Amino acid sequence: MRRTLARVASLVLSPSGMAAARLVLPTAAMPVPGQVMLACRPSGDDSLRHTLLPIALHADGLTALQPEGASWQPGELLDLLGPVGHGFRPSTARRRWLLAALGVDPDILLPLMDMGIGRGVSVAMWAESPLPPLPPQVEVPSDVEPVLDWADYVGLALTPDWLDANGPDGSILKAASRPRLAEALVILPIPCGTGICGACAVGGGRTARRACIDGPVVALEDLTR
């Protein structure tokens, strides 16, 4: 996995008002929507790497939510590992995208939203929490059920805790996993990023996956069967 240095250019607020950091990094180290980065201070002050969740991808870097416990300052250098794992892979044939944030900050899905806008597909976005201001071409339905019938691609972001609380048979997941391409970005700590520690297991039984190797974006069917 690539290891690189990134510079904290500035501290900003995400569109939803969360603390975020604008980082400058080499083009070759840039993630695609859904991929994460693992970050720590080069000095070794951090006992574990923090999982960086990008909320915007730029020509010279990215903006990511500030991980809990990180207190990075502008001008600091960060030691980054990544991009980690697989990102979202919507087929170019899919033209009606529904993006839904289930128990997580909807900012996390903004890079995927930007990808959809860039492709010229129809994008609808739904979240359990209030959505940030979105570009005018993005539909914001008040009810997710009708949009699930309309969409031919579904991109989700959720946590294992949300899955435990709502179950794989929860109505949104059940509808989203009807025959179509549906993927879920699973938000959880990724301590090593190399598949060794086993801390990032998602799913169970024959479909158990490690988020750092097999994800962090996985086929929804791997979470619901």
Ligand code: FES
């Ligand atoms: S983070 Fe260690 S196995 Fe995935």
